[in-house]
Amino acid sequence: MRGFADRFSDLDITVFLDRDDKELQRAIRSIALEEEKRSGLETDLMIHDLEDSRKKRWDEIERREFSKAKVVFDPEGQIEELLNEKLSVSRDFWVNRITTLTEYLKWYCCPSEEGVGTITEAWIERGDLVAAHHCVSYGLEVILEMLFALNREFFPSVKWRLFDSYGLKWLPNDYRHLVQEMMIVRSFSKGDLDRRLNAVRQLWDRVLPKVEQETRMTLEELDVYYVRNILRQNVSFFQTNESMDPMLSH
Template sequence: MLQLIEMKGENLIGVFKDAGAEIVKRLSKHKSVVGALFTGGIVRGFADKYSDVDVMIFLDHEDASVRSSVRLLAGEIDARFSLETDIEVHVLDEYIQQDWGEYLKWDLSNGMVVFDRHGGLSELLKEKLAVAEEEWQLRIAKSMIYISWYCFPEKEHVPSMIDLWSDRGDSASAQYAVVYTLESIVELLYTLNRSFLPAPKWRIYNISQLTWLPKNHVDALRDAMLIREISVEDARRRARALAPIWHEMLNRIHEEFGMDFQVATSLYLGKVLHLPPK
């Protein structure tokens, strides 16, 4: 698959897997340890000198001996494999009850269960991470509204933010309107795949892992990222680069989610602004 970027540097994934396996092997000897999950580079399949060995350990009850072992083991693994480790320890029942942020949800939804003493850990995480279809629709609605405001108005006679800032003589703000649109389109690509949003540093890298993507999205995103000069003309060029994939995304929204701008506007007014229906 064509990617926006080609990774350089030495891929240390083999070493990372060995280190992760050693961590799980050692800690799973504690009877209180009921599960272990890999996240980060081990799961992505690419890990370099800037990556951490990310492991989550789950307990059936608080156990100071496990936390003590983690501190000792982390130093040993760091020295033995010349890697940085990030070992989190949680009491499973308490952790499941917590409110998880978007980035953590993405990590956990892409995590790999590598130890499950009693079975059912994967299903437990899946249930916690379940998202109602209405929530995906609301995310789509917000993105549609913002993208239409900033760059691609639904109706031809309505000016975009690029037009407004052009009339005001502020080319920098016109360019930023495209920056915001680009960010919103990237977020929407994840939503259209019913995926949580990764942390900003991973959003471009992980796009290629999404199941559905518009045709020629690589060229479109590359052209839109490139700012040649701070001018309204260049802002319009970048917007034109995004237009084809935006229209393809609108078709996908209609086919997959049964939504158009009328539905999106109704959801936005009712669920975001909490205004009564007209």
């Protein structure tokens, strides 16, 4: 339920069948079509084989959509069982996602310490301020995905990301204002870039304590975790090559 019922809205209905019955499928489609004509509300009907759905690997968007779905008919509990199976993920799933997004944000916009270059600053030095602004815009996407992960929610499709983020249980202070500051591009100038970059970094400063709380790791420990558990590399190699630009490997 999105909270909208306007001329852009439609009704998404998914039916899971436990047998391949073409006649039943035609009957269901006929009912949906009749209801669409009666109500004037466009209906997006999908019919899936229950067993095939069990075997299929669900992508992020499917997980998001079904995590928000309302089950209206499930006499034997098979749909509930399917959703529990497909939507249940381990704590490591979220920790890995949060850790990876933390590294991306550090690379693009928010270095962990002074003097460390970012991809945004690389484009400034290369003379392409439009590319630098684009990197800041990407930083907003990273923060959005981070906020959903911190709230243990799957990432929505593009059209719903920002709107759905307003309803998350946990959000940093002054979230909407800082997001607006990040999004506004008055000119492709260094001054406007600095303003947007400052908004990203303010928002990150408010998100970081939640990151450390949810992962139970400090920023330094997250660096080690990323190299060891996600890149699956030898930590000592990276520690002895601290002068290496992390942007070169990404």
